Amino acid sequence: xxxxxxxxxxxxxxxxxxxxxxxxxxxxxxxxxxxxxxxxxxxxxxxxxxxxxxxxxxxxxxxxxxxxxxxxxxxxxxxxxxxxxxxxxxxxxxxxxxxxxxxxxxxxxxxxxxxxxxxxxxxxxxxxxxxxxxxxxxxxxxxxxxxxxxxxxxxxxxxxxxxxxxxxxxxxxxxxxxxxxxxxxxxxxxxxxxxxxxxxxxxxxxxxxxxxxxxxxxxxxxxxxxxxxxxxxxxxxxxxxxxxxxxxxxxxxxxxxxxxxxxxxxxxxxxxxxxxxxxxxxxxxxxxxxxxxxxxxxxxxxxxxxxxxxxxxxxxxxxxxxxxxxxxxxxxxxxxxxxxxxxxxxxxxxxxxxxxxxxxxxxxxxxxxxxxxxxxxxxxxxxxxxxxxxxxxxxxxxxxxxxxxxxxxxxxxxxxxxxxxxxxxxxxxxxxxxxxxxxxxxxxxxxxxxxxxxxxxxxxxxxxxxxxxxxxx
Ligand SMILES: Cc1cc2nc3c(=O)[nH]c(=O)nc-3n(C[C@H](O)[C@H](O)[C@H](O)COP(=O)(O)OP(=O)(O)OC[C@H]3O[C@@H](n4cnc5c(N)ncnc54)[C@H](O)[C@@H]3O)c2cc1C
Numbered sequence: 001x002x003x004x005x006x007x008x009x010x011x012x013x014x015x016x017x018x019x020x021x022x023x024x025x026x027x028x029x030x031x032x033x034x035x036x037x038x039x040x041x042x043x044x045x046x047x048x049x050x051x052x053x054x055x056x057x058x059x060x061x062x063x064x065x066x067x068x069x070x071x072x073x074x075x076x077x078x079x080x081x082x083x084x085x086x087x088x089x090x091x092x093x094x095x096x097x098x099x100x101x102x103x104x105x106x107x108x109x110x111x112x113x114x115x116x117x118x119x120x121x122x123x124x125x126x127x128x129x130x131x132x133x134x135x136x137x138x139x140x141x142x143x144x145x146x147x148x149x150x151x152x153x154x155x156x157x158x159x160x161x162x163x164x165x166x167x168x169x170x171x172x173x174x175x176x177x178x179x180x181x182x183x184x185x186x187x188x189x190x191x192x193x194x195x196x197x198x199x200x201x202x203x204x205x206x207x208x209x210x211x212x213x214x215x216x217x218x219x220x221x222x223x224x225x226x227x228x229x230x231x232x233x234x235x236x237x238x239x240x241x242x243x244x245x246x247x248x249x250x251x252x253x254x255x256x257x258x259x260x261x262x263x264x265x266x267x268x269x270x271x272x273x274x275x276x277x278x279x280x281x282x283x284x285x286x287x288x289x290x291x292x293x294x295x296x297x298x299x300x301x302x303x304x305x306x307x308x309x310x311x312x313x314x315x316x317x318x319x320x321x322x323x324x325x326x327x328x329x330x331x332x333x334x335x336x337x338x339x340x341x342x343x344x345x346x347x348x349x350x351x352x353x354x355x356x357x358x359x360x361x362x363x364x365x366x367x368x369x370x371x372x373x374x375x376x377x378x379x380x381x382x383x384x385x386x387x388x389x390x391x392x393x394x395x396x397x398x399x400x401x402x403x404x405x406x407x408x409x410x411x412x413x414x415x416x417x418x419x420x421x422x423x424x425x426x427x428x429x430x431x432x433x434x435x436x437x438x439x440x441x442x443x444x445x446x447x448x449x450x451x452x453x454x455x456x457x458x459x460x461x462x463x464x465x466x467x468x469x470x471x472x473x
Pocket of ligand 1: 226234235236237238239241242276277279280281283341342343344346347350368372374375376377379380381382383384387
């Protein structure tokens with residue numbers, strides 16, 4: 001039996017390929033519907049819906065290979081071990097294969113499933129598949145774990161060169177088994193997506209086509225365009241990587257194929273993109289090495305003492321895209337409208353909440369998770385403390401992005417802002433970048449919000465809040 005989780009594909013799926021190699025009398029696939037666990041992890045309705053749509057596409061791929069998909073539902077996460085064992089037995093499987101998940105709760109759940117299955121004579125085999133290089137393969141000379149990205153990446157390249165990223169084929173048609181497939185539910189209560197399916201089409205074939213299009217049309221310019229949110233300068237493949245509809249090795253292979261086989265040297269576009277994939281691995285490794293980050297605790301323990309402000313009104317305005325800073329507002333509206341936000345803007349908005357508003361970064365992390373189609377604990381929990389200066393390899397606390405300079409630099413003609421904040425369509429470019437220039441009369445006519453804080457004063461306040469820690473105050 002292959003237990004699918006966030007690896008919703010038949011191509012280059014380690015657990016599926018290994019199970020197929022070991023089995024002579026057919027395969028069964030399993031998916032567990034676990035809404036209580038999803039709620040506890042703030043999984044966005046749009047993301048759960050994306051999982052289900054991809055699961056339906058996967059079920060068809062599996063059926064074409066004689067692999068029935070069993071879908072079982074549990075009320076509580078604690079019921080998962082018994083449910084997996086029950087299905088394995090009912091389907092006559094003597095082994096369960098899965099790809100490893102690195103979050104603390106998921107790793108503990110898997111340890112319990114292993115214990116339960118093995119106590120009853122059902123073998124468990126798990127594989128590193130989600131990352132290009134397994135966490136155990138990247139250590140410092142002293143055997144420690146990296147907390148800074150650049151030296152991590154150096155070691156990661158070496159480990160990747162040793163390991164390679166050969167792609168595994170989809171399994172061939174299997175001998176038929178006497179097990180009925182269970183239909184994939186159209187929806188799960190409490191997770192109705194507010195987004196149109198067409199925004200994030202499902203299925204491996206679509207994801208592959210999108211990867212190929214990106215690699216052919218955009219990758220060569222990635223290093224110069226990736227910071228410009230008005231352009232399609234990045235891959236927007238994160239939902240497919242997060243749900244495992246694509247593997248990271250498939251992405252590496254696509255980059256290498258456009259760079260004479262190299263991933264670490266050569267053309268700047270592919271090399272820069274691979275470096276982003278290394279960030280993805282970095283944050284998965286961080287969760288394994290420093291598991292407390294999965295439990296809402298800051299990596300830098302002293303930053304737990306920051307006097308975050310309670311500001312329900314400011315937080316609500318940030319969530320709704322009404323801070324009065326056009327770039328921040330456009331970004332937050334992009335998140336809510338599409339379930340995705342450009343990377344540059346994730347940094348801008350995260351820094352705005354945690355520095356300008358001095359609101360606890362965990363509130364923003366949760367809001368992101370509740371809306372992102374690509375929500376991923378490792379990447380989200382890595383990105384937030386990076387911006388809030390509380391994490392591994394974080395920005396120094398005195399670095400506070402200026403929304404006006406970010407706006408001028410990365411949305412110079414205001415095209416992105418005007419797309420998501422249409423009420424500012426006719427406002428001058430200078431005022432889009434420097435909202436203090438938007439007059440009261442224009443605000444009255446457009447309904448656009450006044451600035452929630454004055455950036456210069458807020459910046460000083462944030463630095464003071466952190467400086468206190470540095471002095472031990
Ligand atoms: C505050 C904050 C929160 C974030 N939350 C998430 C999240 O929940 N899920 C998520 O997948 N990414 C997250 N990121 C990272 C990054 O913003 C997105 O991966 C990226 O914007 C996705 O767009 P793309 O697919 O076009 O990326 P591309 O630029 O095309 O990059 C390719 C892939 O590399 C990975 N990647 C790129 N940048 C990063 C990064 N900084 N950290 C980790 N992986 C990266 C993603 O899988 C991405 O799809 C967050 C970043 C910040 C600053």
